[in-house]
Amino acid sequence: MLNEYMIINGARIPFKDEKNILDVVRNAGIDLPTFCYYSELSVYGACRMCIVEDSRGEILTACSTPPKTGMAIKTNTPKLQKHRKIILKLLLASHCRECTTCSKSGTCRLQDLANRFGIKEIRFDKSEKAFKDEYPIDESSPSIIRNPNKCIHCGDCVRMCSEKQNVGAIDFAQRGYELKVCPAFDMPIAETECVNCGQCAAVCPTGAIVIKCHISQVWEAVHDSSKRVIAQVAPAVRFALGEEFHIPSGENVMPLIAAAMRKIGFDEIYDTSFGADLTVIEETGEFADKLSSGAKLPLFTSCCPAWIKYVENRHPDIMPQISTCKSPQQMFGTVIKEYHKSASNTDGRETIVVSIMPCTAKKGEALREEFKRDGKQDVDLVITTQELSNMFYEAGINFDRLEPEALDMPFGIFSGAGLIFGVTGGVTEAVIRKITEDKTHNGINNVQFCGARGLEGVKEFEFPLGERQLKIAVVSGLKNADDLILKIKSGEIHYDFIEVMACPNGCINGAGQPHGKTFERESRAKGIYAADKQSRIRHSDANPMLAPLYEGVLVGRTHELLHVHYQSTS
Amino acid sequence: MQPGNRNDDCTCNCKNVNDFSGLDLILSDYLHVPGSLIIILQKAQNLYGYLSRDVIAHIAKTTGITQAKIYGVATFYTQFRLKPIGKHLILLCQGTACHVSGSKLIEDVVCKELGISDGETTADGLFTLNNVACLGCCSLAPVMMVQSGGEDETYGNLNKESVKEILKSIRHQGNV
Numbered sequence: 099m100l101n102e103y104m105i106i107n108g109a110r111i112p113f114k115d116e117k118n119i120l121d122v123v124r125n126a127g128i129d130l131p132t133f134c135y136y137s138e139l140s141v142y143g144a145c146r147m148c149i150v151e152d153s154r155g156e157i158l159t160a161c162s163t164p165p166k167t168g169m170a171i172k173t174n175t176p177k178l179q180k181h182r183k184i185i186l187k188l189l190l191a192s193h194c195r196e197c198t199t200c201s202k203s204g205t206c207r208l209q210d211l212a213n214r215f216g217i218k219e220i221r222f223d224k225s226e227k228a229f230k231d232e233y234p235i236d237e238s239s240p241s242i243i244r245n246p247n248k249c250i251h252c253g254d255c256v257r258m259c260s261e262k263q264n265v266g267a268i269d270f271a272q273r274g275y276e277l278k279v280c281p282a283f284d285m286p287i288a289e290t291e292c293v294n295c296g297q298c299a300a301v302c303p304t305g306a307i308v309i310k311c312h313i314s315q316v317w318e319a320v321h322d323s324s325k326r327v328i329a330q331v332a333p334a335v336r337f338a339l340g341e342e343f344h345i346p347s348g349e350n351v352m353p354l355i356a357a358a359m360r361k362i363g364f365d366e367i368y369d370t371s372f373g374a375d376l377t378v379i380e381e382t383g384e385f386a387d388k389l390s391s392g393a394k395l396p397l398f399t400s401c402c403p404a405w406i407k408y409v410e411n412r413h414p415d416i417m418p419q420i421s422t423c424k425s426p427q428q429m430f431g432t433v434i435k436e437y438h439k440s441a442s443n444t445d446g447r448e449t450i451v452v453s454i455m456p457c458t459a460k461k462g463e464a465l466r467e468e469f470k471r472d473g474k475q476d477v478d479l480v481i482t483t484q485e486l487s488n489m490f491y492e493a494g495i496n497f498d499r500l501e502p503e504a505l506d507m508p509f510g511i512f513s514g515a516g517l518i519f520g521v522t523g524g525v526t527e528a529v530i531r532k533i534t535e536d537k538t539h540n541g542i543n544n545v546q547f548c549g550a551r552g553l554e555g556v557k558e559f560e561f562p563l564g565e566r567q568l569k570i571a572v573v574s575g576l577k578n579a580d581d582l583i584l585k586i587k588s589g590e591i592h593y594d595f596i597e598v599m600a601c602p603n604g605c606i607n608g609a610g611q612p613h614g615k616t617f618e619r620e621s622r623a624k625g626i627y628a629a630d631k632q633s634r635i636r637h638s639d640a641n642p643m644l645a646p647l648y649e650g651v652l653v654g655r656t657h658e659l660l661h662v663h664y665q666s667t668s
Numbered sequence: 669m670q671p672g673n674r675n676d677d678c679t680c681n682c683k684n685v686n687d688f689s690g691l692d693l694i695l696s697d698y699l700h701v702p703g704s705l706i707i708i709l710q711k712a713q714n715l716y717g718y719l720s721r722d723v724i725a726h727i728a729k730t731t732g733i734t735q736a737k738i739y740g741v742a743t744f745y746t747q748f749r750l751k752p753i754g755k756h757l758i759l760l761c762q763g764t765a766c767h768v769s770g771s772k773l774i775e776d777v778v779c780k781e782l783g784i785s786d787g788e789t790t791a792d793g794l795f796t797l798n799n800v801a802c803l804g805c806c807s808l809a810p811v812m813m814v815q816s817g818g819e820d821e822t823y824g825n826l827n828k829e830s831v832k833e834i835l836k837s838i839r840h841q842g843n844v
C-alpha cells in the first residue's frame with residue numbers, strides 16, 4: 099500500500115504492515131512502556147501502560163489498536179502521564195517491596211517503570227499484602243521459582259505456556275483481589291505438566307517467576323580444594339553472554355568466558371559442543387539403523403529435556419520413536435566422569451561437573467534418575483548463562499577487558515557441527531553433514547542450503563540419501579511440535595527425521611539466556627553460523643578427539659554410557 | 669501428572685466419585701459444542717455434588733482444556749465447589765441488603781455453632797457453609813437458604829436466636 103502514515107506527537111510517521119499502533123510508535127523511536135505485550139503472543143490488553151491519546155482526547159491502548167492512515171496520536175500528554183502513574187501506583191500498592199533481595203532487581207520492568215515515571219511514594223498504602231508474603235513461594239520445580247506475591251497479572255506467562263508451549267501448566271484462578279496465577283488446585287508446579295522450559299520466567303516482567311539459582315552451590319564447589327570442578331559450556335552461551343557486558347549479541351565470547359572461568363576458580367573448562375559431536379555420531383548411527391531395518395519413523399531428536407518431558411506427558415506412545423541418545427550435556431557428563439575415574443587422570447580429588455547452559459530444563463534433566471550412576475549425578479550442577487554472568491559480576495571480573503584464553507584439552511576440541519546445536523535446525527544440519535557423502539569443504543558448505551536454517555518455528559524439506567529422499571522437519575516451540583505430531587498421527591503427513599527444541603528459535607533463545615529481543619536472537623544465530631564457518635573442523639566425524647574415546651572408555655560401552663531408556667517408557 | 673485416585677480413603681458421602689460413566693455421557697453431549705465448559709462443570713457438579721480433582725482431571729483429559737484453565741473457571745464462579753459438601757448446604761446471603769441488616773453477625777453465630785468457617789464442612793458431614801451474594805429476597809434480609817438433597821428452604825429476618833433454633837431443628841430432623 100502506498101504512503102500510509104500516522105501523526106505521532108506531531109511528526110508524520112509512515113507505516114506498512116504493523117499490526118498495532120504500538121509497533122508504529124516504537125518504530126518512531128519512542129519506547130512506550132508495556133507489561134503485557136509480546137509480539138509473538140496474542141494481544142491481551144490488560145496492563146494499560148501502553149496508552150496513547152488521540153486527537154479527540156480519547157485514550158487508546160496502543161498494543162490492541164490497529165494503525166489507520168492519518169490517525170493522530172500523542173504518547174506523553176499530562177493525562178497519559180497521570181494515568182500511567184496511577185496504574186503503576188496501584189500495582190505497587192499490592193506488590194511485595196523487597197526489591198533489594200529480589201533476583202529480578204535491576205532487570206524488573208515494574209521497578210524500571212516506577213523509576214522512569216518517578217514514583218516516589220505510594221498513596222494506596224492500605225494493602226498489608228505489600229509487606230508480608232501472603233502466598234507461599236513455590237520452589238518445587240528444579241528450574242523455576244514462583245512467588246505470586248510479586249505478580250502483576252499481566253498474563254504473559256500464561257499465554258507463553260499455553261500458546262507457545264501448549265502446556266498450560268499455569269493460569270488465572272480466583273477473581274477480584276484474590277486473583278492469582280497458579281497451577282490447577284494451586285498445587286506445586288512440579289506436580290503439573292510443566293516441562294521446565296522456563297519460558298514463563300523469561301517473559302515475566304517482575305520477580306513473580308524467576309529461574310532457580312544454583313550459584314551458591316557452584317561457588318562452594320569452586321572454593322573446595324578437595325574438588326576438581328570441571329565445566330562444560332553449551333554452544334549457545336557464548337553468543338549471548340557478552341550482551342550482559344555490552345558486547346554485541348552474536349559475538350563469540352568463548353575465549354573470554356574461558357579466561358573469566360579460570361579466574362573464578364574452575365579447574366577445567368570444556369565445550370558441550372564436544373558432547374554434541376558424540377550425539378551426532380550416535381544419533382546418525384541410530385537413524386541409519388532405523389532406515390535400513392524399516393523401523394517406524396520418524397526418528398525424533400532427544401537433545402531437549404523439555405521436549406522429552408512433554409512427550410512423556412502428552413504423547414507417551416511416540417516414546418519408542420524418540421532417539422535413545424542422551425543429550426549432549428548428559429553424554430558429556432558421563433564421559434567426563436568415566437574419564438576421570440581412571441587412575442591416570444585423577445589426583446584424588448572428587449570430580450564435579452558443572453554445566454553452563456542457556457536452558458532451565460537442563461537443571462531438571464541433570465536430576466533425573468536415569469542420569470545417576472551409583473547414586474551420583476553425572477552432571478552435578480547446572481547454571482544458566484545469566485547465572486554465570488552474575489558470578490562474573492560478583493567476582494568483579496572486567497569481562498570485556500580480559501585477555502582471551504583457550505579451552506582445556508582434550509574436550510575443548512569440537513566441530514562446527516557440534517557448535518550449531520545451539521540454534522534451531524543445528525542438530526539436523528549436523529546429522530546431514532555426517533550422512534552426506536561429499537565431505538569436501540564445498541560439500542559441507544552446501545549442506546547449509548538444505549533448508550534446516552532459519553528461525554521459523556516449522557521448517558520442512560527433503561534431502562537425498564542414496565536412492566531415497568529423506569523427509570525432514572525441524573520445529574521449535576512445543577505447540578509447533580504438537581501440531582506436527584497430530585498431523586503425523588492422523589496420517590496426514592510423514593517424516594523420516596524430526597528435530598524438536600522446546601524453546602522458540604532453539605537454545606539461543608533459551609530461558610537461561612539474557613532476555614533477547616527478536617533482533618538479538620537473529621544476531622545470535624548469525625554468530626553461531628559465522629563461528630561454524632570459521633572452525634577448522636566442520637563435521638563431527640572429523641573431531642580428532644572422538645577416536646581416542648571410542649577406543650578408550652567407550653569400548654564396548656557406547657550403549658550403556660551414551661544412550662538412555664527413559665523410565666517412563668518401561 | 670494426574671492427581672491420584674483417592675477413592676480408598678475417601679470419607680465423604682460421594683460414593684460415585686471415581687465412576688466417570690455419568691460424566692462421560694455429559695461430555696459426549698458437549699464435546700463438540702464450543703464454549704460449553706461452564707455447562708459441563710455445572711452438570712458434573714450436579715452429578716457428584718462437587719468438582720473433585722479427579723473429575724476436573726477427567727474433564728481436562730477429554731476436552732483438551734488444561735486443568736489449570738478449568739480450575740481458573742471453577743474458582744472464578746462462586747457457583748462451583750471444589751470440596752465435597754455436607755448433607756445440608758447453608759447459603760448465607762452477604763448481599764448489600766443482608767449486609768446492612770447484620771449478616772456478618774449471623775455468620776459469626778453459624779460459624780460458632782457449627783465450628784466451621786465459610787466454605788467448610790462440619791466433621792460429621794452434616795453442614796456446609798457458603799457465603800453468597802444476593803439471594804433475591806432482600807425484603808427478608810438477613811436471609812439464608814438451606815439446600816438439603818433436592819429441597820431448598822429459605823429462612824428470612826434472621827437474628828442470633830432464630831438462627832440457632834433453625835440449625836438445631838435441622839440437626840434433629842437429620843437424626844430422626
Ligand code: SF4
Nearest residue numbers: 259292293295296298
Ligand atoms: S517452565 Fe515452561 S512449561 Fe513450566 S510453567 Fe513455565 S512456560 Fe509452562
Ligand code: SF4
Nearest residue numbers: 249250252253255302
Ligand atoms: S507471574 Fe509474571 S508474567 Fe505471570 S502474570 Fe504474574 S507478573 Fe505477569
Ligand code: FES
Nearest residue numbers: 132145146148161
Ligand atoms: S501493553 Fe498494551 S495493555 Fe499491556
Ligand code: FES
Nearest residue numbers: 761763766802803
Ligand atoms: S442482599 Fe441478601 S437477599 Fe438480597
